[in-house]
Amino acid sequence: MLSLSPIQKFVYRLNNSRRTARVLLSLPVWLMAIIVLIPIGVIVLSWLHPQTEVWQHLIETQLGFLLKNTIILFVGVGVWTLVFGVSLAWFVAMCEFPGRRWLEWALILPLAMPAYVFAFVMLGLMDYSGPVQTLYREWFGAKAYFPYMRGTFGILFVMTSVLYPYVYMLARSAFIHQGRSALDNARLLGLSPWASFFRVALPMARPAIAAGLSLALMETLADFGAVSIFNFDTFTTAIYKSWFGLFNITAAAQLASLLLLFVALALFTEQHFRRGKVHQNPLQHQRYQLSKTKAWATTLYCSTVVLLAFVIPVMQLIVWIVDAENLVWDQRFSELIKNTLVIGFSAAMIIVCVGLLVVFGRRLLGYRQNSGLLRIASMGYAFPGTVLAVGVMIPFAYIDRELGQPITRWLGVENDHVLLGSMTGLLLAYLIRFFSVALGPLSTSLERIKPVYQHISQTLGANQWSLVKRVYVPLMSSGILTALLLVLVDVMKEMPATLLLRPFGSETLAIRIYELTSEGEWEQAALPALVLVSLSILPVIIMIRRSGIRLRDKQ
Amino acid sequence: MKWVNISMGAVTALVSVLSFSPVVAATEAAKDNVITVYSSRKEHLIKPLFDRYTAKTGTQVRFITDKAGPLMARLKAEGASTPADIFMTVDAGVLWQASEEDLFRKVDSPVLEAAVPANLQSAKDDWYGLSIRARTLVYSTDRVKPSDLSTYEALANDDWKGRVCLRTSKKIYNKSLVATMINTLGEEKTEAIVKGWVANLAAPPFSNDTKTMQGVVAGQCDVAVVNTYYYARLMKKDPQTPLALFWPNQDGRGVHINVSGAGITKHAKNPEAAQKLLEWLAGEEAQGDFAGLNQEYPVNKAVKPSPVVAAWGDFTADDINVEAAGRLQAAAVKLMDRAGYK
Numbered sequence: 036m037l038s039l040s041p042i043q044k045f046v047y048r049l050n051n052s053r054r055t056a057r058v059l060l061s062l063p064v065w066l067m068a069i070i071v072l073i074p075i076g077v078i079v080l081s082w083l084h085p086q087t088e089v090w091q092h093l094i095e096t097q098l099g100f101l102l103k104n105t106i107i108l109f110v111g112v113g114v115w116t117l118v119f120g121v122s123l124a125w126f127v128a129m130c131e132f133p134g135r136r137w138l139e140w141a142l143i144l145p146l147a148m149p150a151y152v153f154a155f156v157m158l159g160l161m162d163y164s165g166p167v168q169t170l171y172r173e174w175f176g177a178k179a180y181f182p183y184m185r186g187t188f189g190i191l192f193v194m195t196s197v198l199y200p201y202v203y204m205l206a207r208s209a210f211i212h213q214g215r216s217a218l219d220n221a222r223l224l225g226l227s228p229w230a231s232f233f234r235v236a237l238p239m240a241r242p243a244i245a246a247g248l249s250l251a252l253m254e255t256l257a258d259f260g261a262v263s264i265f266n267f268d269t270f271t272t273a274i275y276k277s278w279f280g281l282f283n284i285t286a287a288a289q290l291a292s293l294l295l296l297f298v299a300l301a302l303f304t305e306q307h308f309r310r311g312k313v314h315q316n317p318l319q320h321q322r323y324q325l326s327k328t329k330a331w332a333t334t335l336y337c338s339t340v341v342l343l344a345f346v347i348p349v350m351q352l353i354v355w356i357v358d359a360e361n362l363v364w365d366q367r368f369s370e371l372i373k374n375t376l377v378i379g380f381s382a383a384m385i386i387v388c389v390g391l392l393v394v395f396g397r398r399l400l401g402y403r404q405n406s407g408l409l410r411i412a413s414m415g416y417a418f419p420g421t422v423l424a425v426g427v428m429i430p431f432a433y434i435d436r437e438l439g440q441p442i443t444r445w446l447g448v449e450n451d452h453v454l455l456g457s458m459t460g461l462l463l464a465y466l467i468r469f470f471s472v473a474l475g476p477l478s479t480s481l482e483r484i485k486p487v488y489q490h491i492s493q494t495l496g497a498n499q500w501s502l503v504k505r506v507y508v509p510l511m512s513s514g515i516l517t518a519l520l521l522v523l524v525d526v527m528k529e530m531p532a533t534l535l536l537r538p539f540g541s542e543t544l545a546i547r548i549y550e551l552t553s554e555g556e557w558e559q560a561a562l563p564a565l566v567l568v569s570l571s572i573l574p575v576i577i578m579i580r581r582s583g584i585r586l587r588d589k590q
Numbered sequence: 591m592k593w594v595n596i597s598m599g600a601v602t603a604l605v606s607v608l609s610f611s612p613v614v615a616a617t618e619a620a621k622d623n624v625i626t627v628y629s630s631r632k633e634h635l636i637k638p639l640f641d642r643y644t645a646k647t648g649t650q651v652r653f654i655t656d657k658a659g660p661l662m663a664r665l666k667a668e669g670a671s672t673p674a675d676i677f678m679t680v681d682a683g684v685l686w687q688a689s690e691e692d693l694f695r696k697v698d699s700p701v702l703e704a705a706v707p708a709n710l711q712s713a714k715d716d717w718y719g720l721s722i723r724a725r726t727l728v729y730s731t732d733r734v735k736p737s738d739l740s741t742y743e744a745l746a747n748d749d750w751k752g753r754v755c756l757r758t759s760k761k762i763y764n765k766s767l768v769a770t771m772i773n774t775l776g777e778e779k780t781e782a783i784v785k786g787w788v789a790n791l792a793a794p795p796f797s798n799d800t801k802t803m804q805g806v807v808a809g810q811c812d813v814a815v816v817n818t819y820y821y822a823r824l825m826k827k828d829p830q831t832p833l834a835l836f837w838p839n840q841d842g843r844g845v846h847i848n849v850s851g852a853g854i855t856k857h858a859k860n861p862e863a864a865q866k867l868l869e870w871l872a873g874e875e876a877q878g879d880f881a882g883l884n885q886e887y888p889v890n891k892a893v894k895p896s897p898v899v900a901a902w903g904d905f906t907a908d909d910i911n912v913e914a915a916g917r918l919q920a921a922a923v924k925l926m927d928r929a930g931y932k
Binding site: 092095096097158162163164168169177185186263264265266268272275276278279280281282283284421424425428429431432433435436440455456531534535537539540542546550553554555556557 | 626632633634652653654655656657658659660661663664667668669670671673687758760762765793794795796797798799800801804805807808809810820823919920923924927928932
């Protein structure tokens, strides 16, 4: 007990009044839960004003197929992201096949593609009037059967393509970290390869897979852009309809609060599957050698996914850019890029810092504490952006009016707004929305650091600073980096909150895309969309590079 | 792990600068002669005009664009502390709603009264139309004779079975179209017509007008209902496109028109300057561009539409006061839900 870290000393010192210590350590997660609860509270409070007439109408004409569509989307995206995410992660992490090294990172690239961009590209390409079906009709005649693209199949294809990377990334790193010794033992004990996968590898990777899956599911629930391009009615589109069509923002908020039920389902799924420990086997990592046919089949499978989910849509964007007549690559583009990057990086840093405070607090307290609060703090991700934006805006406007403006006036500074329409407000909104994106990789990487490492370092005389510098940061670096880059990519793609809460004049690429697509000028939107995709690719590649190097170090 | 340290440092610096810079910027802006606009009309259609106005008068115009709903919610939430002087949007229904929610102030402007026809402005003088958009029929010149077409209502007849393409009922233009039909024809008749449309659809509704027209071009259907400027855009890209416009209901109520327009917000900080800007936008100097940038029709009768638009010929427009589109919009949405129009 001699070489205690200051934090531990602090905890021990407060041991007599454990409540004080607990309060201090759980402060970050409490604060986070509170700022997430405020907008959610605003939304839920809408039930104070029952909208009987609207609800009667909704129940009579809409609710049935809205529920059906939402469930189809929820279950469909869940199943398909699992199937693709886990299988791809397994091949890439555990098997050797031609092209593995570049497929390993290429498979993450669809993450850089905003769902709304993929949706308009996909319809431009595959709908009845698009080039594919036109050619098909030329070959096989006008009446030849072609699957209907704007329905369930199309929307599931789009959502799965952009969301499977969440599952893939987290599953891949779990497979790599858990190594294959447990699997080899299972095989020695007589399990077939398939059985050892399903009964050993998969359960071991379950926490990571669950984290990826819940991100994908929450994003599915929140999506408005892609479903509205497909005119596929879900709960989210109904929210907008009540708001913009029936002019009833209260009923819209009530519908939005019902989304909470689905969110609860997503979180329950995660909690259910997350039980169990994070496994780590720092020993050598050797991949399975596949037979030649199997190896090439794997290459074919992985590259088809990359082709469909990334290469083809990007090619289509390029074709549109080349075809467009009056392309404007003016000075404003560099401004747009700069704004997008600055806002993205600032938000990513803030969110990751808050995330670190929260996970360290939880670690020192023990994981059973505050898990309810943490779930609340993670809910922002599942709300449709505009609804959350309004939920954030209303309290912001209130604070500005009641607090911010009197203070600034008293200080003698003339100013319209402290929160609403300021960078501070926008960053806060991102924090609420994207906290859970950072949380997954951060807590997984912290859970991998066994307390014994800390004890050993301290026995060897490490002080608190070198403990952080030489144990925590190196061991968590890939988790921190993943969190940073995931948030960065998500913030750069984010549209509705940025639209509503941005300061005057700070346009981003996503806003430019909105301006063009909302009037149906998809081809014109191709250039900003491609720039946005390219900007997002960079962090994605860095992310892969880092984790790749870690792996090579070990080999 | 240097990158962590370096990037942490860099971004902390960045963030601290960022968090304060907008405060400074806003302070500078508030002092000067600045008009603030919340607009759901797109940036590339308004910015050139604002830039011209600034060059001419020295008055700065700053704006944010978003969908009308969120902007109205923001105006309401901000209340008396809003920085916005003008709320500009693209549908009479939205303008009516904004007026209903008391977001506008009454404007006393003989200039606007003279420039904007009475049926294209608010009865309360709190908003004014600035450009006219006609929602009309477009047909395949390969498969349809113009003599086959007559009215919006006729598209519900059996001879159009499997030949009609429509945009989603969630788009405000269709809500306003149906709302004005309810006003003229009554709810029962309108519902029967909308049901007829749905029964005649060749494909589930599209998410935008361009896609809808491309459906006609590709042979998926023969006729569609669209706003004319989307047609202009499509024809500009390929003048050979086998599509043509048809003006329906010429023996009756006329073509359905809607407006984009604007009003001065109730809590405007700079209402006089805002009024001058609106008067300028409705005047002869700006109207040509305000409508022309998007190939719409000017509200100001003294100004001719662009050559492209003029080439489509004259038509009789429904002279119903466009406010009806707002008043009956919720009824229209419910009617379309009942009729199964998605």
